[in-house]
Amino acid sequence: MFSNKLLAIFISLFLTHQAWSNTMHSVQIDLKKKSDRDKVANIIHLDQIIGDKGYAVVNEHDLMQLKKVFPAKILNIKKLDFTQGETIQTENFEFPKGDEAFHTYQEVVDTLNEYERKYPNLATVFEFGKSVEGRSIPAIKITGVKKVNKDQFIPAILFTGSHHAREHLSTEIPMLLIKHILDNYSSTPEIKKLIDSREIYFVPMLNTDGAMYDIAGRKYKMWRKNRTKNDSRTYGVDLNRNYSFGWGTGGSSRSPNSDVYMGPKPFSEPETQAVKKFVEDNANIRVLLSFHTFSELILYPWGGKNTGIGGEDQRVFEKMAQTMSGWNKYKPMQASGLYIASGDTCDWAYGEHGIYCFTFELSPKSMWSGGFYPGAKIIDKVFRANVKPALYLIDKAADPKGVLRQ
Numbered sequence: 001m002f003s004n005k006l007l008a009i010f011i012s013l014f015l016t017h018q019a020w021s022n023t024m025h026s027v028q029i030d031l032k033k034k035s036d037r038d039k040v041a042n043i044i045h046l047d048q049i050i051g052d053k054g055y056a057v058v059n060e061h062d063l064m065q066l067k068k069v070f071p072a073k074i075l076n077i078k079k080l081d082f083t084q085g086e087t088i089q090t091e092n093f094e095f096p097k098g099d100e101a102f103h104t105y106q107e108v109v110d111t112l113n114e115y116e117r118k119y120p121n122l123a124t125v126f127e128f129g130k131s132v133e134g135r136s137i138p139a140i141k142i143t144g145v146k147k148v149n150k151d152q153f154i155p156a157i158l159f160t161g162s163h164h165a166r167e168h169l170s171t172e173i174p175m176l177l178i179k180h181i182l183d184n185y186s187s188t189p190e191i192k193k194l195i196d197s198r199e200i201y202f203v204p205m206l207n208t209d210g211a212m213y214d215i216a217g218r219k220y221k222m223w224r225k226n227r228t229k230n231d232s233r234t235y236g237v238d239l240n241r242n243y244s245f246g247w248g249t250g251g252s253s254r255s256p257n258s259d260v261y262m263g264p265k266p267f268s269e270p271e272t273q274a275v276k277k278f279v280e281d282n283a284n285i286r287v288l289l290s291f292h293t294f295s296e297l298i299l300y301p302w303g304g305k306n307t308g309i310g311g312e313d314q315r316v317f318e319k320m321a322q323t324m325s326g327w328n329k330y331k332p333m334q335a336s337g338l339y340i341a342s343g344d345t346c347d348w349a350y351g352e353h354g355i356y357c358f359t360f361e362l363s364p365k366s367m368w369s370g371g372f373y374p375g376a377k378i379i380d381k382v383f384r385a386n387v388k389p390a391l392y393l394i395d396k397a398a399d400p401k402g403v404l405r406q
Contacts, residue, residue: 023083024222025063026367028076029054034306037339040070041251045224045238045260046339048295048367055367057082057222061257082222093212095168096220101376102168103175104215105135105208111175112140112204119182122195128203129274132228135208137274140178144185144196155398156199156284159390160275161291163240163345165210165223166372169362169382170291174204176383177390194394199284206271207239220373226269230256237263240292241341242272243348246304251341262343275345279353287397288357289390290345294371296330297361298389301350303335304342309350312401316356319403320396324358324389335359356400358393360386 027044031037032052040046040054043065048055057080058066066074095102103111116125121144128139145154159177161170181200184191194200205211209227214220225236234256241252244266248254252262267273279285300317301309308314321332335341346357363382364370370378396403 023060024080025058025060026076026078026080027056027058027063027066027074029056029066029070030073030075034339036073038250038306040066040073041260041339041341043069043253043258043260047371049338050366057367057371059257059259061255062259065255065258080222082220092217093215094218095215096218099168099373099376101172101379103171103204105205105212108171108175108205109136109138112138112178115140115178115182119185122182122185128206128278130270131207131209132226132270133209137203137206137208137271139201139203142178142181142195142200142202143198144192145199154199154284155197155286156201156282157287157289157394157397158201158279158282158285159203159289159291160206160345161204162207162211163290164238164292165207165214165225166220167291167293168211168214168372169293169374169379171204171211172379173291173362173383173386174202176379177387178202178204180383180387181391190391194391198394198397199282200394201278201282201285203275206275210236222372224259225261226271228263228269230261232256237261237269239269239271240290240345241343242267242269243276243343243345245343245348245351246302247343249304249342251304251339252343260341266343279349279355285353285355285397286400287393288346288349288355289393290357290359291362292359293362294364294367294374295361296328296363296365297338297359298324298328298330298332299335299338299346299359299361300332301335301347301357303344303347303359304340306336306340308334312404313350313356315404316401317358320356320393320400321358323403324392327388327392328360328385330360356396360389362386 031054046054124141128137161174214223241262247266298321325332349355349357
């Protein structure tokens with residue numbers, strides 16, 4: 001039997017290990033070949049690629065895997081001032097000082113409800129689904145269409161934000177888009193025409209639990225996944241590796257410790273199940289835009305294959321991405337051009353449902369100019385850069401292939 005002293009030492013070592021195992025690190029990796037990027041993406045998410053070098057923020061488990069599998073490719077490691085714990089003993093879900101302009105979960109809910117009250121003929125708030133921890137995932141439908149009959153076809157578009165918890169800017173842009181199109185409905189003919197002929201859906205914060213965990217106690221934690229309790233006493237599934245199309249075929253991990261953990265099976269998570277059900281229940285959705293951060297990229301399928309889609313649809317994706325790039329100055333490219341990542345939203349949306357799906361990796365351009373936490377000062381600038389692309393996609397939801405005739 002342990003003495004009290006030995007027990008105290010054991011507990012101390014256990015707690016030290018827990019903190020150590022959740023420490024975050026910035027790594028620089030030598031990636032001279034595309035095949036190198038694809039292999040590394042099986043272990044970590046590459047946050048940025050510049051030339052023949054990759055950069056990422058990784059947890060202790062993923063760093064150990066990198067050291068084990070690719071020891072010769074790691075060029076630099078820097079311990080960061082971010083620690084991911086397993087439990088949170090606070091209900092203080094507020095952003096750190098200076099970043100209060102970002103929306104908390106409750107502020108998203110309250111703001112959407114206020115829009116519904118202010119614009120009752122245009123806006124309808126509804127529950128998109130439930131999170132792992134039981135939060136109602138808030139969503140809003142905006143339309144001026146008055147259906148004559150239930151079979152009337154109305155083109156629709158879906159905007160999603162915050163698949164990944166630490167990407168808080170990806171909630172702010174859809175929130176500002178909602179405000180913009182509602183506030184300008186009466187004064188801007190272009191916007192009125194769109195709202196009066198479309199169904200526009202917004203889910204600004206899909207990963208509600210993860211997003212709030214990342215700011216709990218007013219401290220950022222670099223948390224990426226949702227908050228599923230895994231069998232191995234770890235937490236979280238990468239929601240953008242949990243979709244069924246191409247699931248588990250590369251660019252994701254089977255380890256629950258990993259930040260790119262794909263989950264035990266496709267659509268294992270209530271958040272991705274909610275997306276699946278909503279898309280299946282709304283067959284009129286022609287376009288989907290998933291907001292992420294960072295790197296200033298416009299990505300389109302495939303993400304899980306190095307081959308292109310081919311044919312007419314390939315040209316549609318390229319034309320739309322190039323057009324939008326002219327406004328926000330982001331780089332347009334096939335998603336797998338960065339590295340293979342399977343089980344993502346857009347491969348599933350297009351591969352299973354024929355939806356023209358884009359991923360916007362929003363500003364900043366690099367981790368050195370803010371990365372996942374660029375500060376509130378960037379919000380308005382990023383919104384202004386993406387208003388025209390968003391309105392363009394709403395417009396083209398009626399006939400995406402029509403861009404080839406222009």
